[in-house]
Amino acid sequence: MKTKKIGFIGGGNMAHSLISGLIASGHPAQQIWVADSDQEKLSSLASSMHVNTSATNDDLIAQVEVVVLAVKPQSIAAVIRASKASFNKANILLVSIAAGINQQSLSKWLGADKAIVRCMPNTPALVQTGASGLHANQNVTEEQHDLAENIMRSVGIAVWVENEFELDAVTAVSGSGPAYFFLLMEAMEKAALELGLSQHTAQLLIEQTALGAARIALESSESPGELRKRVTSPGGTTEEAIKTFEQGGFTALVKKALQAANDRSISLSKELGAE
Incomplete structure (x- = not known):
């Protein structure tokens, strides 16, 4: 886990929390990348947590093995489409924490062969006491499965659901x-x-x-x-x-x-x- 390079597209509150959790659990800051259109956010993350920052999403994707999509749900499609060529070149795990974006949509935008884990975290993750539900598609390997779980466990508990539709119930409950x-x-x-x-x-x-x-x-x-x-x-x-x-x-x-x-x-x- 500690040798894996993890990238965050989006540097908002949830990304900040996950990065803090990862570093607190021993993941090296130099193994973490962040890309965001807000340069102030990037500068703040770089100075406070000593993580790497990328000027573009494409640059970030080229560096990492896991990409955490931490942008607003309304922006997901545009973000993926703009970097689809980079995603196609990379054999990476995509972890989406965007509410309301199902795996069918993510697969359509990315490609049916991509490894995707969809997560539903909650706001107590901001204080390291979160509760997250996760679901993996059939392309996710056992190692990638563990990677996604470890990322979310850095800010609380993480539970897997067998069927993706159960994430709607996870949303309603936690x-x-x-x-x-x-x-x-x-x-x-x-x-x-x-x-x-x-x-x-x-x-x-x-x-x-x-x-x-x-x-x-x-x-x-x-x-x-x-x-x-x-x-x-x-x-x-x-x-x-x-x-x-x-x-x-x-x-x-x-x-x-x-x-x-x-x-x-x-x-x-x-x-x-x-x-």
Whole structure:
């Protein structure tokens, strides 16, 4: 892994996070290349992380064994088409972290023989606690499979799905998931203010409680349902709150929300896909 040359087309926040994670996990900075149209971003990455920068995407592709596409989904087609000749000359792995761009579209733009791994990371990757879903096409070798996984594991956990359509569910669960928790935290904060707490106190209590609950869930072998029961004493305050959530249709609403996100992920693939 440490001898592999990895290139990032796009030097935005997610690329910055992945590069930081790779370097923190021991990958040499001199084995990493970045290309971006924003010269300030390139200068910043070069000075802060000591990575290589490329003036063009074609120059980058010629240098590396793995290309991470880290540009906006709307730009993917144009980026690939502009450098298709370079991609055709190179026997490389393409890792796409662009939401809504499926492998059928990527293969159409690149060529059916190209090794492609499609990833769905989420924003906690920016603080090295991400959750990413991955799917590889049939051209990906075992070594390339491990390479893609190691790249994404540098910023959190990485799980493989057997079928590409499962990435729509990954998008609904973990890709969009941080916003669901922020929404709950936002609602709790508003309620806490009405109960008389100061904003600072409410925010601190809610954030630490969210962190603690997540850590217990990660470190426990029990299901979330069992953990919930453990802190829900009969006749107590927690039971009253849980009853209120359930009476308001909480579980059904969550199911409906995730289905909506899943459906939107599917429609985005059609909107942004190959023409």
